[in-house]
Amino acid sequence: DVKVTQSSRYLVKRTGEKVFLECVQDMDHENMFWYRQDPGLGLRLIYFSYDVKMKEKGDIPEGYSVSREKKERFSLILESASTNQTSMYLCASSPPPGGYQPQHFGDGTRLSIL
Amino acid sequence: AQKVTQAQTEISVVEKEDVTLDCVYETRDTTYYLFWYKQPPSGELVFLIRRNSFDEQNEISGRYSWNFQKSTSSFNFTITASQVVDSAVYFCALSEADNNNDMRFGAGTRLTVKP
Numbered sequence: 001d002v003k004v005t006q007s008s009r010y011l012v013k014r015t016g017e018k019v020f021l022e023c024v025q026d027m028d029h030e031n032m033f034w035y036r037q038d039p040g041l042g043l044r045l046i047y048f049s050y051d052v053k054m055k056e057k058g059d060i061p062e063g064y065s066v067s068r069e070k071k072e073r074f075s076l077i078l079e080s081a082s083t084n085q086t087s088m089y090l091c092a093s094s095p096p097p098g099g100y101q102p103q104h105f106g107d108g109t110r111l112s113i114l
Numbered sequence: 115a116q117k118v119t120q121a122q123t124e125i126s127v128v129e130k131e132d133v134t135l136d137c138v139y140e141t142r143d144t145t146y147y148l149f150w151y152k153q154p155p156s157g158e159l160v161f162l163i164r165r166n167s168f169d170e171q172n173e174i175s176g177r178y179s180w181n182f183q184k185s186t187s188s189f190n191f192t193i194t195a196s197q198v199v200d201s202a203v204y205f206c207a208l209s210e211a212d213n214n215n216d217m218r219f220g221a222g223t224r225l226t227v228k229p
Contacts, residue, residue, distance in 0.1 A: 009157075035219075040123070040221055041221060042118075042120075042205060042219040042220050042221040042222050043205065043219040044219075045216070045217075058216075088157070090157075090159065092159075099146075099147060099209035099210060099211055099216075099217070100147055100164075100166075100209075100211075102149060102161040102164055103159075103161070103217060104161070105151075105158050105159040105160075106158065107156060107157045107158045108157040108158065110157075
């Protein structure tokens with residue numbers, strides 16, 4: 001079974017802090033994704049990566065950056081956390097081709113910015 | 115860009131009732147893929163089914179069935195004889211063959227099945 005592991009289930013940070021959310025997958029998938037989930041809005045794509053050191057912006061990249069130094073790990077970075085970034089963050093991975101394959105999700109990180 | 119609409123925000127049923135979750139989509143591509151995911155309280159989205167645009171056959175898996183109709187751009191999900199364990203948020207999603215890594219999700223429908 002594919003396992004996508006997110007480093008924290010719950011995280012509380014302060015405004016202005018730099019925040020790192022880590023995601024690791026164990027199935028050698030090329031594609032990895034970061035979403036945020038908000039009530040009434042579903043999942044919105046922040047960034048995705050189709051290879052090591054490659055990244056593409058999703059719908060809502062502002063205030064975020066990502067890093068993919070190794071194939072199995074995809075990190076989401078909040079450069080200077082703000083209260084409107086309080087949300088549930090979901091990481092996912094899939095093999096190619098990206099559109100056809102279902103994505104496999106982690107358990108999510110519920111992030112609160114105070 | 116593609117779009118997915120799940121008009122039902124929340125549904126509440128009593129155990130053993132049948133329930134249908136609606137999903138309507140928009141796309142300009144002729145080749146696309148539709149998905150349903152289940153998100154139980156634990157948080158992890160679980161893949162349930164994928165349908166491609168060329169396959170309009172309905173599918174049944176145990177108590178779950180899916181009705182794909184291109185004429186109405188709908189991909190509805192029915193749970194027969196619902197159980198408490200079916201309580202979750204269900205998401206419909208769409209990806210286009212020409213836009214490989216852009217999977218669009220609906221807002222989700224929260225289903226509560228009461229004993």
